[in-house]
Amino acid sequence: MTSTHAQHGAGLPPPRVEEVSDGVFAYLQPDGSWGLNNTGFIVGGDAVLAVDACFTERRTRALLDALRAQAGARPVTTLVNTHHHGDHTFGNYLFLPQATIIGHERCREAIIAEGLSAQRAFPGVDWGRIDIAPPGVTFSDRLRLRVDDVELQLIFVGPAHTTNDIVAWLPQRRLLFAGDVVFHGGAPFALAGSIGGWLEALDVLRALGAETIVPGHGAVCGPAVLDDLGEYLRLVLDAARRGLAAEAPPLEVARSLDLGRFAGWLDGERLAANLHRAYSELRGEPRGTPLSRQAVADMVACNGGRPLRCLA
Numbered sequence: 001m002t003s004t005h006a007q008h009g010a011g012l013p014p015p016r017v018e019e020v021s022d023g024v025f026a027y028l029q030p031d032g033s034w035g036l037n038n039t040g041f042i043v044g045g046d047a048v049l050a051v052d053a054c055f056t057e058r059r060t061r062a063l064l065d066a067l068r069a070q071a072g073a074r075p076v077t078t079l080v081n082t083h084h085h086g087d088h089t090f091g092n093y094l095f096l097p098q099a100t101i102i103g104h105e106r107c108r109e110a111i112i113a114e115g116l117s118a119q120r121a122f123p124g125v126d127w128g129r130i131d132i133a134p135p136g137v138t139f140s141d142r143l144r145l146r147v148d149d150v151e152l153q154l155i156f157v158g159p160a161h162t163t164n165d166i167v168a169w170l171p172q173r174r175l176l177f178a179g180d181v182v183f184h185g186g187a188p189f190a191l192a193g194s195i196g197g198w199l200e201a202l203d204v205l206r207a208l209g210a211e212t213i214v215p216g217h218g219a220v221c222g223p224a225v226l227d228d229l230g231e232y233l234r235l236v237l238d239a240a241r242r243g244l245a246a247e248a249p250p251l252e253v254a255r256s257l258d259l260g261r262f263a264g265w266l267d268g269e270r271l272a273a274n275l276h277r278a279y280s281e282l283r284g285e286p287r288g289t290p291l292s293r294q295a296v297a298d299m300v301a302c303n304g305g306r307p308l309r310c311l312a
C-alpha cells in the first residue's frame with residue numbers, strides 16, 4: 001500500500017462539526033463522495049449517543065477526537081448504525097467496549113456476511129486496523145431511545161439504499177439523521193436496496209416533517225432534498241422501463257441517459273448500478289435481491305474504466 005495522508009482527501013476541506021440543535025452535532029466529511037460519510041452525536045448530561053462510525057481507522061479516530069472536544073470525558077454509551085455499509089460501520093470497534101451498538105436486525109446480518117469485502121472495491125485506501133463489530137442490539141421496525149429528555153425514534157424505512165436502512169428522528173427538534181436514505185449533492189446509490197422502496201421511504205420521511213436533515217453524505221440540508229431524490233429515482237425508473245422494453249443493457253441506457261439538473265451530482269457512475277436495480281425490480285425480483293457483479297463492473301465502465309474514486 002503506497003497511500004499517504006497527503007493523497008487521501010487531498011484538496012478537500014477537513015471534516016467539521018456543526019451543532020444542528022442544542023447539544024446535537026453533525027460530523028461532516030466533505031465532499032461526501034465515496035466513503036466520506038457523515039455521522040452525528042448527541043451530548044447528554046452524563047453520556048453521549050453517536051450515530052454511525054467512519055470508513056477507516058484514521059477517520060473514525062478523528063471523529064472520536066472531534067466528539068471528545070464537545071463532550072469532554074462523557075462516555076459514548078450508545079452507537080446507532082443507520083445501515084451496514086462499511087463507511088458507516090467499519091469504525092464501530094473503536095466505540096467498544098463502552099458503547100452498546102444498535103441497528104436493524106438485517107444490518108447485523110449484512111455486516112457479518114460481508115465482512116471486509118467492500119475494501120476490494122476501493123483499492124488504495126489506507127484502512128488502518130478494522131475489526132468487524134456488528135450491532136449487539138437489533139430491532140425490526142421501530143425503537144425509541146432517549147438522551148436525557150431528548151427522544152430519538154429509530155425507524156426502519158428499508159429496503160431503500162440498502163435492505164436495512166433506519167433513520168433517527170428527533171421529533172422535539174424536527175431533526176432527522178437520515179443515513180444514506182438521503183444523499184445531498186451526490187447520486188443516490190441503490191445497488192443493495194430498492195428504487196421502489198426508496199421512493200416509499202422518501203414519503204415516510206416527508207411525513208415526519210423534518211426542518212433539518214443530516215444526510216449520510218453531503219452538507220446539512222432541509223426537506224427539499226427529498227423531492228430532488230424522488231425526481232432522480234423516478235427518472236432512473238422510467239429510463240429502466242424504456243430500456244427493458246427495448247432490450248437495451250443497463251450500461252447502454254446509463255451512457256445515453258440525460259440526467260438534466262442531476263448530471264453534476266458526485267459519483268454519477270452510480271447510475272449504472274441504479275439501473276441494474278431498477279431492471280431487477282421491473283423483472284419482478286424481490287426488493288434487495290443481490291445483483292450480479294456486472295452492476296459494479298458497469299459503474300467502473302461509466303467511470304471511464306477507472307476504479308471508483310474513494311478519498312477516505
Ligand SMILES: [Zn+2]
Nearest residue numbers: 083085161180
Ligand atoms: Zn451506504
